[in-house]
Amino acid sequence: MYNISGESTMVNYPNGRKSSWAVRTTSAGGRGMMLEKDINMSNDSYLADDTAVIHKKPTPVTIVKVDYPQRSAAKITEAYFKIPSTTDYNGIYKGKYIDFEAKECASRTSFPLKSIHPHQIRHLDSVLRHGGIAFVIVRWVEYDETWFIQARDMIDFFDNASRRSIPYDWFQQHGVLIPATYIRPVDYLKIVDRLYFDKGGTTSDGRK
Amino acid sequence: MYNISGESTMVNYPNGRKSSWAVRTTSAGGRGMMLEKDINMSNDSYLADDTAVIHKKPTPVTIVKVDYPQRSAAKITEAYFKIPSTTDYNGIYKGKYIDFEAKECASRTSFPLKSIHPHQIRHLDSVLRHGGIAFVIVRWVEYDETWFIQARDMIDFFDNASRRSIPYDWFQQHGVLIPATYIRPVDYLKIVDRLYFDKGGTTSDGRK
Numbered sequence: 431m432y433n434i435s436g437e438s439t440m441v442n443y444p445n446g447r448k449s450s451w452a453v454r455t456t457s458a459g460g461r462g463m464m465l466e467k468d469i470n471m472s473n474d475s476y477l478a479d480d481t482a483v484i485h486k487k488p489t490p491v492t493i494v495k496v497d498y499p500q501r502s503a504a505k506i507t508e509a510y511f512k513i514p515s516t517t518d519y520n521g522i523y524k525g526k527y528i529d530f531e532a533k534e535c536a537s538r539t540s541f542p543l544k545s546i547h548p549h550q551i552r553h554l555d556s557v558l559r560h561g562g563i564a565f566v567i568v569r570w571v572e573y574d575e576t577w578f579i580q581a582r583d584m585i586d587f588f589d590n591a592s593r594r595s596i597p598y599d600w601f602q603q604h605g606v607l608i609p610a611t612y613i614r615p616v617d618y619l620k621i622v623d624r625l626y627f628d629k630g631g632t633t634s635d636g637r638k
Numbered sequence: 639m640y641n642i643s644g645e646s647t648m649v650n651y652p653n654g655r656k657s658s659w660a661v662r663t664t665s666a667g668g669r670g671m672m673l674e675k676d677i678n679m680s681n682d683s684y685l686a687d688d689t690a691v692i693h694k695k696p697t698p699v700t701i702v703k704v705d706y707p708q709r710s711a712a713k714i715t716e717a718y719f720k721i722p723s724t725t726d727y728n729g730i731y732k733g734k735y736i737d738f739e740a741k742e743c744a745s746r747t748s749f750p751l752k753s754i755h756p757h758q759i760r761h762l763d764s765v766l767r768h769g770g771i772a773f774v775i776v777r778w779v780e781y782d783e784t785w786f787i788q789a790r791d792m793i794d795f796f797d798n799a800s801r802r803s804i805p806y807d808w809f810q811q812h813g814v815l816i817p818a819t820y821i822r823p824v825d826y827l828k829i830v831d832r833l834y835f836d837k838g839g840t841t842s843d844g845r846k
Contacts (some may be wrong), residue, residue: 483764485724490696491714506699509714516693520728522735525769529730556691561733 441478443510465569465576468615469519472633475613480617482508484528490514502618516553523619524627527562529554530581530618534569539596541568543588551588554581567608568601569616577605578621648735673742673777673784674824677727683821684731690827692729694735698722724761727770732835735770737762738789738826746780748803751796759796761788764823775816775826776809785813786829 466486476482495508508570517531531550535541546566557564565580583604606625609617660693674694684690703716725739739758744747754774765772772789791812795804817825 443695458654465787466841477764480764480767483761483768488696488698488720489701491699491701491717493697493699503718506717507715509699510718522737522770526808527730527733527735527770552726553691555686557730559688562691562730562735565736581670594775602687603728 433511449525453631456599464571465532465567466518468610469532469567471618472616472618473519473521481521482521482528484523486500486518486519487495487514504540510551511545513549515549523563523622526626527557527560528622529557529562529564530567532567532569534571536571538570538572538598540597541570541601542595543591544594545585546588549587555585558582558585563622565618565622567616568576568605570598570601576599576608576610576616577604578608578618582627645736672725673740673775673824676818677713677775677785677826680822680824681727690729690736692727692731694727695722695724702835704711719816720753721790722753722784723757725758731771732828734834735765736830737765737770737772738775739771740775740777742777742779744779745803746778747808748805749776749809750803751799752802753794756796756798759793761791766793773826773830773832775824776794776813778809784818784824785809785814785818786826786833788812788833826831 432619440621459593470486473484473486474493482576489514491509492512493506493507493509497505497507499505517529519532520527520529522528531543531554533545535545554564554566566579566581566584568574568579569576574602579601609620611617653711677774678694681690681692681694685693698720699717699766700720701714701717703714705713705715707713725737728737730734730736739754739762741749741753743753762772762774764787774789774792776786776787777784787809795808817828819825
């Protein structure tokens, strides 16, 4: 067990078992952390200049034990990661509800469907039904490309999938590459503007 | 230290200190949990009949140490509660972004301003500025009354407060009582309908 600062420690559990050792230190095994950092930075920039109010939801955990030492902060001493029932990001932009999930893909050929939970797909579908803007951001790490996929396309693939992964060329056909700037490493609202809003502020399907 | 099932255990920390004992078992000291349960139940009902997609965000925690035992789930062994930077609940209803905070009040006379963090107030203000529907739900436990307060009123009180708490009669003047049903113990969308939508589906300020 390592803590965030890289220092290693060992804990005696009540049952006398020593903890196992692992190098992974962050949420959900540390996967997808660079993309998360880049999206958070972009969201901070949107917030700073009042472009949009979009936040990452906290990582869902089930808290089992909390210790309340005197004169110091409550300390959670046993908790477990929970499967999220919704997506990681939501908020508001130009009066519209925005909702999306973000995933990194380590493969060079295909994006495994199991990266996204079925109830996350159903959640994106609900958001569309209620008039929100929903999408998925996928970073192909090997290509250093970050793709914007409209939720409708992702849902259709899931519902009709004859295979367990989405090939790279499907992203080229259905996705839009998201531009990066220094302060907005994943400037996805550029794509939202292009796909859902014209200059008059109406959405592409004609609704306000 | 007690775990959720009520069973008590003691943990030896690496520094040899024994944990302290406390009866509180749930998030943020267990305060406000009944209201949270009632709102979650109402949200589940809205979701079940496809009225709205509104969820509570997970409790924000800073994860410091994670243990990865072989052949079992990752176990968080050190984490701390974080001050939330946004509100607890958000989602979409009739195409509009919905955002609110919920608090229980134990007093019979006034609601302490410190119950809501200043950045939560600023967050509600941002949501209004971007065209969302924002409010605060306050349950006066002693009266068994649950009040709907529009964010604009709550923000105005905060910004002009000459006192550190909001008196009960202010709620009677500015708030709307939220009806309760068996399956929707806090049926706040009834109030959203009345205040923000007429029968034609337009919001009260005339925007779609």
